Amino acid sequence: SSSAQSCSSNPFSTPYTSLKSPHSSKDPADPKNLGLLPRGPQVAMPVRVANLESRLNALPTDLDRYTLLASVLETDSNLYFATVSNDVPRWMPMIYTPTVGAACQNFSKIHTNQPKGIYLTKSDKGNIAEVLKNWPYEAIKVIVVTDGERILGLGDLGANGMGISIGKLALYTALGGIAPESTLPVHIDFGCNVAEVRDDPMYMGLRTSRPSTPEEVKEYDEFLAEFFEAVKTTYGESALVQFEDFGNSNAFRFLEMFQQKYTTFNDDIQGTASVVLGGIMASLRLTSVVEGGAKSLKDHTFLFFGAGEAGCGIAGLIAETIRQENPGMSIEEARKNIWLVDSRGVVTAKRDTAKLAHHKLPFAHAAPADVEPKDLLAAVQALSPTALIGVSGQPQTFSKEIVQSMTSTQARPIIFSLSNPTSKSECTAEQAYEWSDGKAIFATGSPFAPVTYKGKEYITGQGNNAYIFPGVGLGAIFSQASRVDDNDMITAARALAGLVPQENLDSGSCYPDLELAREVSVRIAVEVAKAAWERGTAKRERVPGGDKELEAAIRDSMWAPRV
């Protein structure tokens, strides 16, 4: 059959057939599915969690903790999620950024068994639906798909990027209440451009470079089109596909190709935009009470360091929100105080716009007062931004002079160092508070420990799309939405901003505590589901009653580990 053909050409898709053992029902509550070993004494879950936590704590490195947790996920997802939920701030950095970065870099060594996910390689063209059928669970509600080209700020890791899809989906379950068996990690293998990755004898992906000629790119586009159709026919129109960590030459194009036709969004472009917008909205409560500070989004001058998926995604969503908040304002007007810096300097109209990437063009404004700032410090001095957002993947690029320059013009400068993992952060929390004399409203993409400066403790908020995608996904899945769009991202940002308590703002964080991330997801989901009904994109019948009834129904639908 075509399936057998496809499997023989794809060594990574074969083993899943064997998972469809006649002895294993698909019911996760079936005791036969709890693990491979015969069951021992019935130990209460809190005891098992405490036992696993003490084993994890005894391990020498976070990568060891990742590895143990990954093996628990494969054999006993109940224990895994009970442990993660027991202490999200403690375990999230082990299953997500920063440790997931190191895990991807070492992925071939960690996953000696088949990793938990479907690998599609370009030889599966024509058979994608057949390969999907090899997965042992049928009721898939959310897929995170990567091709591994831009894994965090670590570059092209090829097939080792599967760790990112697995990590994001673990958060869909832990923070968004999506049942583990309804999630499917997918890696699409069209090669890898880093010889060092490809040449590792243990590398599990194709040892070819990525598409570069127009014909190869066309073949890749056609593969993605087939993938989306296969997902729709196999799992239904409401199955949500989240793009993750694609290189930006593909990410923007794929989003454009598929977002009007399928239930999909790009987390790096749209989820990141939403979390940053939410943080900026919350911080208006701080900036609006100081003299000359921004009272609304349109009063800000934004400077983005990094003009890729994250930078242009955030810039675009902020501009759209400013436009919506100011009736009569054009989108061009809304963009005028938003500036980008890329690897060649400030993006201005003086660039050769014919060669400028499509996503940067809307922000290529005329250079201010004929000065062409060459570097970031010069840009900060020339533009006096109120907010500096780092999404460059370039560590230690927010220097003392840059932070001091921001602080010399702003009572409360907004400085976000969002590049992941921790080693790529544009500056550290300690540097931001010291150099700004405690004035910076600071956030990072990966977690930083609290900092004590001049006797006050500062808590850094984690400006990470993990506050957004589990809730947006939950709302879309609950309402059986057939589309997810930028308005959902604005809706989610507003909901997030409304959940930041004053005491967090007072200690320097413009995000809610991580302990509350699951609650944040519920509240975002309520708003996203309502928006889907208002737009007419929801297949599910409206829940009778108001917000309270809807929230209760959403909570009821959420999976939680049996404890």
Ligand SMILES: NC(=O)C1=CN([C@@H]2O[C@H](COP(=O)(O)OP(=O)(O)OC[C@H]3O[C@@H](n4cnc5c(N)ncnc54)[C@H](OP(=O)(O)O)[C@@H]3O)[C@@H](O)[C@H]2O)C=CC1
């Ligand atoms: N906190 C969060 O939730 C998220 C964080 N991120 C992080 O943001 C980073 C970037 O991701 P993404 O936007 O998707 O990546 P992209 O590859 O799409 O964009 C990177 C951008 O950084 C620019 N850049 C690279 N080197 C320099 C330099 N030396 N000086 C100035 N600009 C530079 C690039 O310039 P050019 O265009 O000229 O090549 C490009 O515009 C990653 O580290 C990622 O982990 C991403 C998503 C979410």
Ligand SMILES: CC(=O)C(=O)O
């Ligand atoms: C957080 C995230 O999505 C990234 O760094 O790519």
Ligand SMILES: [Mg+2]
């Ligand atoms: Mg990402």
